[in-house]
Amino acid sequence: MIRELQVCGIQDSRTLAAMRETPRHLFVEEAMQDLAYSDAPLPIGGGQTISQPYIVALMTETLALRGPEKVLEIGTGSGYQTVILSHLCARVCTVERVELLLNRARRLFDQLRCHNISSRLGDGTTGWPAAAPFDRIIVTAAGPEVPEPLLQQLADPGLLIMPVGDRSRQVLAVVERVEGEFLARELAPVRFVDLIGVHGWNEAD
Numbered sequence: 001m002i003r004e005l006q007v008c009g010i011q012d013s014r015t016l017a018a019m020r021e022t023p024r025h026l027f028v029e030e031a032m033q034d035l036a037y038s039d040a041p042l043p044i045g046g047g048q049t050i051s052q053p054y055i056v057a058l059m060t061e062t063l064a065l066r067g068p069e070k071v072l073e074i075g076t077g078s079g080y081q082t083v084i085l086s087h088l089c090a091r092v093c094t095v096e097r098v099e100l101l102l103n104r105a106r107r108l109f110d111q112l113r114c115h116n117i118s119s120r121l122g123d124g125t126t127g128w129p130a131a132a133p134f135d136r137i138i139v140t141a142a143g144p145e146v147p148e149p150l151l152q153q154l155a156d157p158g159l160l161i162m163p164v165g166d167r168s169r170q171v172l173a174v175v176e177r178v179e180g181e182f183l184a185r186e187l188a189p190v191r192f193v194d195l196i197g198v199h200g201w202n203e204a205d
């Protein structure tokens with residue numbers, strides 16, 4: 001899997017090392033374990049998916065983590081991306097709205113001895129005000145726009161990455177905060193599950 005990521009253009013050695021150290025098969029359903037190291041998204045229950053390894057790598061590399069950062073992640077899901085981040089920064093604060101998924105992810109954080117992860121059940125579109133500001137914010141579900149509370153909770157300088165678009169296709173948006181200004185660019189076309197919440201999509205729609 002790591003070789004495949006390199007062929008696809010992932011270069012950051014810290015990202016590749018963190019992915020090499022994280023056993024993806026623990027994060028997927030038992031029936032899917034044979035596919036855990038192929039470059040594909042897989043179901044994790046509750047209609048949610050663990051992202052394709054290439055996208056995890058691309059988003060992680062783009063965050064350009066060097067070690068001291070505090071990172072906010074919205075959409076814990078299986079916890080796979082969370083564990084990778086936990087290898088690369090000082091603290092990860094992660095928010096998930098589906099209790100079953102969060103409980104499962106928490107057990108894996110303990111099992112893998114990731115002690116720098118704080119997690120919370122709730123609507124991540126409002127961020128985690130008590131723990132802000134964050135040097136980096138990563139949203140792993142797709143919404144119509146970047147939630148305003150997340151921009152407010154981004155440190156200066158800071159960097160946010162999130163899939164933005166309609167419910168069937170999106171682009172990875174990268175927002176950099178520098179000296180009070182927000183600079184946005186688009187990284188790649190992607191397809192993520194819905195970000196559901198006050199500043200995301202409505203669940204019923």
Ligand code: SAH
Pocket residue numbers: 044048049050051074075076077078079080081082095096097098101122123124125140141193194195196197200
């Ligand atoms: N990064 C995850 C991908 C999970 S899929 C992984 O590596 O497995 C996206 C997740 O976002 C789902 O678990 C979904 O329940 C969650 N989600 C959607 N809207 C959310 C919200 N407003 N707050 C927190 N989590 C949310």
